[in-house]
Amino acid sequence: MSDERSQGVDFGDVEDEIENYDYPATPEELREQFGDRTVEYNDGEESLGDVLEGVGVDEFQSAEEVYETVMMMVGEEATDEGHSDRGAGTAPDEETESF
Template sequence: MADESGDGASEEGQVPEREQGVEFGEDLSNALEGHDYPTTTEELVSEYGDYELTFPDGETRTFEEVMSIQQGGDDYEEPRDVQQAVMNSVGSGAVGREGYSDRGSGTAPDEEDQESV
């Protein structure tokens, strides 16, 4: 179950409503958490294929569209495995700016300018 802080964090094994820019939504997150595991791609798509995922650019795709990239015979032991499969399927273009980090480069801008002088 997601914590009460409102930041979308979740306990281990659970699918947060938003992960790396992909919005699963409360309904799909709850459905995946309540699903019986282990399970397969085919079972998940059959149950939840019409649910929509929303990406940072506002684009939406159905769970079925995203999961159709998965190879047949995939088994999932817990909800986080499904979430990881979604992230692997959508690629870096759907999860935000490539190479972006809010942690900084570790070198202050003034230090870089002084090195080039």
């Protein structure tokens, strides 16, 4: 990961600390260590502790698993509302040929 916003989520300065944490780690351990830190997304922000609360994961094996879980937990809040790639490349009046 990088310091830039990834899939709509910005971990800020806690990203390096998550990367360097000694894994495996439980959500409770990560909440204790980083719970007061904030992750930002397009429509707001939330403490990492709140995001990791009740994630349904017993143990994280890597920082990448933490990032993926956080991105999944903030879900649609992290993505641009009103943006959709659905139907991209097809004009509304354009007919498609069926084979």
